[in-house]
Amino acid sequence: MKPLQIQQIPAFDDNYLWLIHNSQNAIIVDPGDAAPVQAYLHQHNLQLSGILITHHHPDHIGGVAELLRSAGTPIPVYGPRADQQSGRIPTITHGCQDGESITIDALACRFTVLDVPGHTSTHIAYYSPDLSSLFCGDTLFAGGCGRLFEGTPAQMLASLKKIAALPASTAIYCAHEYTLSNLRFARAVEPDNARLAERFNRVTEQRGQGISTVPSQLDLELQTNPFLRSASPDIIRTLQLNNKLSGNADEVSVFAAVREWKNNF
Ligand SMILES: [Zn+2]
Structure with missing residues (x-):
């Protein structure tokens, strides 16, 4: 199997969607918009095999339903278990919570789930030891952190400390270009x-x-x-x-x- 690659797909004004693929199968993190993902998949002849969701905001889940429709075959959608249970994100098929390990079979790629509430009350992040990478949505940004829409400062601080405890070489894949x-x-x-x-x-x-x-x-x-x-x-x-x-x-x-x-x- 070819090595995994992480591809940035820009969307809206300043969102980044992250596509992880092995030149054959792909998973997408936080597809707020389906069109740029579909275009990339088509152009590179990739099969979408899974979707990872960090939190419920529209610019992170807006493209999920359309991607599921166009996939042609059922694909797993991972996301916060609480949002699956409450119906806040009805497309989730695999609810996840802190400390769980998930494996994307098509890519032979493992992730550990971290509960990181603060920006929203049910925000999760996905850490891949294999890729030495963290997909953290709107929790930690390059040079900043997400606004506290639903959580408290204490919650967000605890979430950021959880992230800070990962290996220092971890690549931080956040969802916006807010760095400057x-x-x-x-x-x-x-x-x-x-x-x-x-x-x-x-x-x-x-x-x-x-x-x-x-x-x-x-x-x-x-x-x-x-x-x-x-x-x-x-x-x-x-x-x-x-x-x-x-x-x-x-x-x-x-x-x-x-x-x-x-x-x-
Ligand atoms: Zn958000």
Whole structure:
């Protein structure tokens, strides 16, 4: 069997759909739109063999029904078990939850499921040890994290810590190209972080040339993403100087203050 490849498929304004394939069979992560996926499958003569869903937002599931229709044969749809049970995502055939291992037979590829609530209450992520890759939807972004639509700061912080505990070389496949605006904010939060300044310059150049900045890598995020650095004394000091934080701050308060600042940045 040919080695697995991960292909980026841009959709809408700034979404990335991720297609994993072996030159014959393919699975798609978070197909918000069916058309660009169908076009890629057709062009490369690939058979769609499964769909992975991280959360219920329309830009992540909008293309699922159409892809199932056009597949011609029943294919498994993995997604949060709670959303399968509640009917919030009715197309899920295989509900998943934290710690479960799933195997996509057609690709001989394994994933471990992580519950990562915060952006939504039932968000999950898929970690592949074989590919050393994490497909994390709208939880961790390059240089940032998802907005808290349904979850609490404590939940999101715990989810990000779960991700931070993966091997540092893990590639981070998030679902949006938000990196430049995230890093602009990160610079305000941590103005003396040299690694961040270097990253900001590189990403500014890449985006100027229309180059994608995703996937990222976990170790780079740990060094430059303020949402993974809420224990940093420098970040706490900047928050206090900007009147975003007062008194004795625990890590959840620091994280909440950074998230709140970003919402209004
Ligand atoms: Zn979302």
